[in-house]
Every structure is written in C-alpha cells, then in structure tokens.
Amino acid sequence: MDPSTPTASPGQPDDGSSEAVPFRSGFVALIGRPNVGKSTLLNQLVGQKVAITSPVAQTTRNRLRAILTTPAAQLILLDTPGIHKPHHLLGERLVQSARGAIGEVDVVLLLVDASQPAGRGDGFIIDLLRHCRVPVHVALNKSDRVGADAEDLAATYREMLAAADDRPVAWPLHPCSALNGDGCQALVEALAADLPAGPLLYPADTVSDQPEQLLLAELIREQVLTLTREEVPHSVAVRIERIVEDEGKVKGKERTAVLATVLVERSSQKGILIGKGGQMLKAIGQGARLQMQKVFDGPVYLELFVKVVPNWRSHPGRLAELGYRGD
Numbered sequence: 001m002d003p004s005t006p007t008a009s010p011g012q013p014d015d016g017s018s019e020a021v022p023f024r025s026g027f028v029a030l031i032g033r034p035n036v037g038k039s040t041l042l043n044q045l046v047g048q049k050v051a052i053t054s055p056v057a058q059t060t061r062n063r064l065r066a067i068l069t070t071p072a073a074q075l076i077l078l079d080t081p082g083i084h085k086p087h088h089l090l091g092e093r094l095v096q097s098a099r100g101a102i103g104e105v106d107v108v109l110l111l112v113d114a115s116q117p118a119g120r121g122d123g124f125i126i127d128l129l130r131h132c133r134v135p136v137h138v139a140l141n142k143s144d145r146v147g148a149d150a151e152d153l154a155a156t157y158r159e160m161l162a163a164a165d166d167r168p169v170a171w172p173l174h175p176c177s178a179l180n181g182d183g184c185q186a187l188v189e190a191l192a193a194d195l196p197a198g199p200l201l202y203p204a205d206t207v208s209d210q211p212e213q214l215l216l217a218e219l220i221r222e223q224v225l226t227l228t229r230e231e232v233p234h235s236v237a238v239r240i241e242r243i244v245e246d247e248g249k250v251k252g253k254e255r256t257a258v259l260a261t262v263l264v265e266r267s268s269q270k271g272i273l274i275g276k277g278g279q280m281l282k283a284i285g286q287g288a289r290l291q292m293q294k295v296f297d298g299p300v301y302l303e304l305f306v307k308v309v310p311n312w313r314s315h316p317g318r319l320a321e322l323g324y325r326g327d
C-alpha cells in the first residue's frame with residue numbers, strides 16, 4: 001500500500017460504494033504500575049526495541065512515543081513511567097508525567113500484571129482513570145505465566161479489579177503476553193477501533209520519535225540496570241557527550257564512535273560501576289555496544305566515563321538537563 005494514501009484500508013470495498021472503512025489514527029497512553037511490562041509491550045507492538053526494559057521496577061523515565069502503523073490505523077503509543085508513590089523529585093516528575101499523558105490521548109491502555117493479584121496500587125490507578133473522558137482498555141499482561149485460558153484469566157481479573165475497588169469497572173479486558181506476542185494483535189485491533197478517523201500522523205515506516213541520543217543513553221542505562229545491584233540502578237543517569245562517524249571501516253561499514261558519561265550520586269556507586277579491574281564497566285560497555293550496533297546497523301566504538309554528581313535526582317536543573325521535565 002502506498003503509505004501516503006491512508007484511507008485505503010483492507011476493509012474498504014473497491015466497488016466505489018460509500019461504505020469505506022475510514023483509516024484511524026490517534027494517541028494511546030500506556031498506564032500501569034512499575035514493572036507490569038509497558039516497555040516490553042511497546043517493543044513487541046512495533047516489532048523492534050524502542051524502549052529499554054529490565055526486571056528492576058521504575059526503569060522508564062521518559063515519555064516515549066512509539067508509532068505502530070497497520071493497514072487500518074496508526075497508533076501513537078505513549079510509554080509512561082510506572083505510577084507509584086514518589087519518594088523524591090525525580091519520582092514526583094515521573095508520576096506527573098504519567099498523569100499528564102492521560103489528559104492528552106484518545107485511548108488509555110491500562111496494563112496490569114495478570115500473574116500478580118490486584119492490589120491497592122491497582123485501586124489507585126483505577127481511581128485516577130475513573131473520570132477519564134476517553135475509552136479505557138485493560139491489557140492483562142504476562143498471560144504466559146498464568147497458565148489459564150484467556151476467558152478464565154479475564155473472569156479472574158474482573159473479580160480482582162472489582163475487589164481492588166468497590167465500584168465496578170466495565171472496561172474491555174485483553175489477555176496478552178508482551179513477551180511472546182500472544183493476544184497482541186487482537187489488542188491492537190481493539191485499540192485501533194476506538195481511535196478517531198484520521199490520516200497518518202507520521203510516515204508509515206516511523207517507529208519512534210525518540211531522538212537517537214536518548215535511545216543510546218537508554219541502552220547504556222539498561223545495561224547498568226541489568227548488571228548492577230540494588231543500590232546503584234536508580235541513582236544512575238547517562239549523558240551522551242558525542243557521536244562521531246569514525247575514520248575506520250569494519251568489513252566495509254562505517255564505524256560510529258559514541259562517547260558517554262554515566263552519572264552516579266556517590267563515589268561508592270562509582271566504584272561498583274567500574275568494578276574490580278574495570279570489569280563491570282567493560283561488561284556494561286560491551287552489552288550496550290551490541291545493542292547500539294543494531295541501531296546503527298554497523299560497528300560501534302563506545303567509550304564510557306563515570307562521574308559523581310551528588311544528589312542529581314533532587315536538582316531541578318540537573319533533571320531538566322538530563323531530559324526529565326515531568327510535563
């Protein structure tokens with residue numbers, strides 16, 4: 001299909017009758033508690049890595065737009081930081097950012113971890129969404145872990161949601177697995193059906209509006225989250241200093257050099273990040289470099305520095321500099 005003619009959809013009759021199915025486009029906010037799988041779902045839906053994921057809660061710090069174009073619709077998906085009780089200025093900005101997203105979209109997708117019982121956190125989010133003027137869908141994620149069939153899972157979760165909140169909620173439930181893709185196509189179709197008729201808002205082959213620098217910084221942060229222990233992850237920020245087309249070519253492909261600084265709050269954290277004989281920093285660099293090579297589709301040289309900036313998470317100026325605006 002020619003992407004510049006978005007009204008041509010598979011449901012459109014070719015007899016010239018007026019019952020053409022309109023192309024739909026609009027914004028969908030992904031809302032949920034930390035670690036329910038929002039970023040994993042985003043990557044699964046657009047078919048490539050646009051958001052970093054990790055088993056550490058509160059991985060997502062920026063609102064990311066991922067763009068999914070099907071023959072019938074274009075969905076602009078806003079990944080939001082998990083909603084949780086904030087403990088510092090960064091935390092407050094993250095929650096503000098998620099709340100802000102609810103007011104700006106055409107559809108809200110509430111993601112829950114269906115392998116966990118619904119709890120007070122779910123009640124808090126349901127309350128936040130109760131007065132939302134746009135359709136709310138609920139993705140029952142991690143269905144692969146539950147072992148129940150889709151119907152049973154929906155019925156169980158409906159009861160759990162009702163128990164988490166005394167007033168009944170009648171939002172459509174979609175069992176799915178962001179990890180293996182089960183149920184994701186049906187989910188996309190349901191979301192698309194609730195979008196307004198409209199044209200393509202981005203070229204059909206766009207998958208993200210995230211600046212390259214931010215993605216590269218996130219790929220480094222992902223390795224830190226994956227490889228280091230509890231006390232380090234949330235104190236880390238990454239700043240990309242420079243990206244240069246390197247002189248050298250490897251197997252005929254241009255090499256890209258990336259220079260980045262990893263910011264931590266304490267010198268003890270710097271020690272952990274560097275590791276014995278520099279082993280930890282080397283492993284972080286190697287992991288990030290492999291991911292970056294996929295982004296550039298070519299060889300990457302990555303140089304990492306570690307710098308201590310005490311309390312950067314509580315400094316409005318530092319947060320803004322690193323892109324955490326909480327808008």
Ligand SMILES: Nc1nc2c(ncn2[C@@H]2O[C@H](COP(=O)(O)OP(=O)(O)OP(=O)(O)O)[C@@H](O)[C@H]2O)c(=O)[nH]1
Pocket residue numbers: 032033034035036037038039040041052053054055056057058059060061080081082083141142143144145176177178179180
């Ligand atoms: N088994 C299983 N695990 C999943 C699924 N979706 C996500 N996960 C795992 O859950 C963890 C958290 O996933 P993320 O995508 O980072 O979660 P998030 O909601 O974006 O997290 P925050 O950034 O903290 O808000 C990771 O270890 C994922 O691999 C799923 O469908 N099935």
